[in-house]
Amino acid sequence: MYDILSNDQRSFDFLPLTATFNVTDSDWRSVVKHAMTYDSSIKTWILKPALGLQGKDIYISQSVNDVINYIGSKNEYTEWVLSQYIDNPWLLKLKGSSYRDWE
Numbered sequence: 001m002y003d004i005l006s007n008d009q010r011s012f013d014f015l016p017l018t019a020t021f022n023v024t025d026s027d028w029r030s031v032v033k034h035a036m037t038y039d040s041s042i043k044t045w046i047l048k049p050a051l052g053l054q055g056k057d058i059y060i061s062q063s064v065n066d067v068i069n070y071i072g073s074k075n076e077y078t079e080w081v082l083s084q085y086i087d088n089p090w091l092l093k094l095k096g097s098s099y100r101d102w103e
Contacts, residue, residue, distance in 0.1 A: 016084035017042060020050060023078050029068055035082055036064045042084045047071070050079035060085060 019035035021028045036045055047059045047067055057077070059070045071080060 016086055018081060018083040020079070020081050023071060023080065028071075032067055032071075032082060033064050036067065039084075044085040044087065045082055046085045047080060047082050049074070049077040050081050051077065 017035065017039060019031055021031045025031075036042075044060060044062050045067065047061070047070065049057055057074060059067065061067050061070070067082065071077075
């Protein structure tokens, strides 16, 4: 989803800093290091397999080495999403029980 939105002509400046990568690429470690050091104000990162596994194997960290080691321990996944962790997100409040009823 991030790749689709980030390549759209319209402005999606609300997207958190995100990197998508494949561990079969030889430079994936440098992608992780660059993303996690690009903006020093970003302290916490969330990592997840890109396959959409309903919350399985999500990892939150502040350490580049911990993220790289975690990826190395999960050989069953090749595609990953590393994103700035938003600790206080703005959420839409729903009224009623239907997701179509926005306040």
